Amino acid sequence: MESISWTHKLTQRCIDGTTAMPFPKNVSEKLIMNDHSSLTLVDEETETLYECAIVTDPRDENLRYIGDGWFEYIASKKFAVGSSLIFIYTIESRMLYVTLIERT
Numbered sequence: 001m002e003s004i005s006w007t008h009k010l011t012q013r014c015i016d017g018t019t020a021m022p023f024p025k026n027v028s029e030k031l032i033m034n035d036h037s038s039l040t041l042v043d044e045e046t047e048t049l050y051e052c053a054i055v056t057d058p059r060d061e062n063l064r065y066i067g068d069g070w071f072e073y074i075a076s077k078k079f080a081v082g083s084s085l086i087f088i089y090t091i092e093s094r095m096l097y098v099t100l101i102e103r104t
């Protein structure tokens with residue numbers, strides 16, 4: 001099963017839930033090629049599932065963001081600025097596994 005992984009360092013805007021989480025460009029390209037409009041986010045710590053929309057950037061049709069369920073996930077956690085999230089997205093199953101790496 002094909003998967004793509006990446007890491008994202010958390011900023012205050014991400015933690016506040018005031019911005020959607022952007023996909024890296026190479027991931028956005030895969031989402032476009034496979035016509036994905038939603039995914040299931042899996043919190044690896046709690047195994048909680050969040051149904052998320054995949055949102056197109058209104059200024060650039062080649063960029064995608066994690067919408068809807070992303071904000072529920074953020075609200076359920078206590079993140080610190082500078083911590084990182086590891087993402088693993090499996091293309092066929094549309095599952096996005098997320099692991100928190102605390103700032104040290």
